[in-house]
Amino acid sequence: MTQPTTSIQKIGVLTSGGDSPGMNSAIRAVVRACAYYNIKCVGIRQGYEGLIHNQMSELGARSVKHIINKGGTFLQTARSEEFRTPEGRQKAFDHFKKNELDALIVIGGDGSFTGANVFHKEFNVPFIGIPGTIDNDIFGTDFTIGYDTALNTCIEAIDKIRDSATSHNRVFFVEVMGRDAGFIALSSGIASGATNILIPEEKDSLEELFESLQKSEQAGKNSSIIVVAEGEELGNVYDLAKATEKRFPEYDVRVTVLGHIQRGGNPTCMDRVLASRLGVAAVEGLLENKTNVMAGSRANKIVYTPIEEAIKKHNEIDKELIKVAKILAI
Numbered sequence: 001m002t003q004p005t006t007s008i009q010k011i012g013v014l015t016s017g018g019d020s021p022g023m024n025s026a027i028r029a030v031v032r033a034c035a036y037y038n039i040k041c042v043g044i045r046q047g048y049e050g051l052i053h054n055q056m057s058e059l060g061a062r063s064v065k066h067i068i069n070k071g072g073t074f075l076q077t078a079r080s081e082e083f084r085t086p087e088g089r090q091k092a093f094d095h096f097k098k099n100e101l102d103a104l105i106v107i108g109g110d111g112s113f114t115g116a117n118v119f120h121k122e123f124n125v126p127f128i129g130i131p132g133t134i135d136n137d138i139f140g141t142d143f144t145i146g147y148d149t150a151l152n153t154c155i156e157a158i159d160k161i162r163d164s165a166t167s168h169n170r171v172f173f174v175e176v177m178g179r180d181a182g183f184i185a186l187s188s189g190i191a192s193g194a195t196n197i198l199i200p201e202e203k204d205s206l207e208e209l210f211e212s213l214q215k216s217e218q219a220g221k222n223s224s225i226i227v228v229a230e231g232e233e234l235g236n237v238y239d240l241a242k243a244t245e246k247r248f249p250e251y252d253v254r255v256t257v258l259g260h261i262q263r264g265g266n267p268t269c270m271d272r273v274l275a276s277r278l279g280v281a282a283v284e285g286l287l288e289n290k291t292n293v294m295a296g297s298r299a300n301k302i303v304y305t306p307i308e309e310a311i312k313k314h315n316e317i318d319k320e321l322i323k324v325a326k327i328l329a330i
Contacts, residue, residue: 008102008126008286010040012056015073016047016080016112019263020132020146022271023073026107028064029279030130035061037287042099046076047108048083048115051092056099068272071149071265077108083115086122093123102126103291105282107145109133110311113294117307120292128282129294129307132275134262137181139313140305141296145278147183148270150262154188157258158225162192165223168252171213171244175237175257178229182317184262189227190325196224197325198240200231201317209240210247212329277302 013030015023027043034041043059044050067074082088096104103126106116113129120127131138134150154176165172174194176184182199189197195216198204209226216224228237235243237255245253267275274297281295281302293304 010042010101011103011105011286012042012044012101013105014044014047014050015075015077016106016108017077019072019077020134021071021149021265021267022145022275023107023132024067024070025267025272025275026130026132026145026279027075028068029276030105030283031059031064032061033280033283042101043075046078048080048092049078051095052082052088054095069266071267089119089122096125103286105130107132110138113307113311126286126291128285128290130278130282131294131296135178135181136183137314138310139315140294140310142298143274145271145275149265149268150184151188152268153262153265154184154258155191158188158192161256162225165225169223170252170254171224173226173228173237173241173255175228175230177262179231182229185227185229186317186321194225194227195329196226198228198232198234200229200233204234206234206243
């Protein structure tokens with residue numbers, strides 16, 4: 001058991017930015033870890049908006065029952081434009097003090113951490129971040145909360161799309177989330193047997209795509225699944241489909257955008273366990289005088305990464321996975 005070495009008696013927890021499956025599991029872990037260490041915990045609704053508008057309530061161990069298996073976040077989340085202003089942050093700090101909070105735990109992505117970092121610098125508010133985003137692009141952790149669930153959602157959807165593709169000799173372009181990172185596209189593409197995987201990290205070209213489709217046809221494939229990350233530099237999925245139809249008029253080309261179904265659903269076992277571990281680690285980190293860091297998991301061990309590193313750096317795509325994808329696409 002971690003022995004508290006600080007005077008922290010009351011911790012606020014919020015979820016900010018885009019939601020991800022497992023956020024509820026993380027909130028539950030934070031609340032119950034606080035109860036275990038006899039620390040009060042306050043839930044802040046709608047992210048930083050809740051700090052600004054004083055939307056807070058104390059949470060006990062029973063307040064978070066039956067939420068570990070729920071998607072989304074029962075505290076709700078939002079992107080706060082007002083918190084980007086000095087006036088908005090001053091209001092937030094005034095309510096932070098009014099509610100006698102000693103520290104914050106922020107569950108979200110790099111935008112949420114950037115806000116917390118500014119808040120810390122301006123008002124010396126102790127905080128620890130927990131990485132909750134389906135994109136898996138946060139530096140300092142092997143996996144982010146929600147990534148595994150999003151992958152499983154994509155695989156289930158692509159498997160069903162494949163049934164239609166093989167029945168009609170179709171080429172399907174399937175867009176998955178990943179505005180700046182191709183983690184979801186690469187892993188779900190490999191797992192679902194995609195013919196092509198287009199991600200922002202690779203300098204793809206239309207000619208390479210067309211050459212791959214021709215090789216697939218020559219190899220006897222009568223249908224193809226092409227998984228595209230939404231941030232693919234070649235263009236959006238509809239433009240790619242039109243270009244393919246023009247080059248291969250004999251193809252029956254279809255488009256599916258998976259969209260926000262990737263953010264929903266009950267979190268997988270992996271996400272629930274990860275969120276639980278990081279929630280406890282965030283509370284224990286604050287009690288050990290850690291601040292301005294993010295709790296993460298690397299090589300299955302809890303680590304704390306300076307928040308500025310977590311914001312500025314990004315996890316890199318595994319080149320071995322790219323090689324695997326190319327080998328298996330023959």
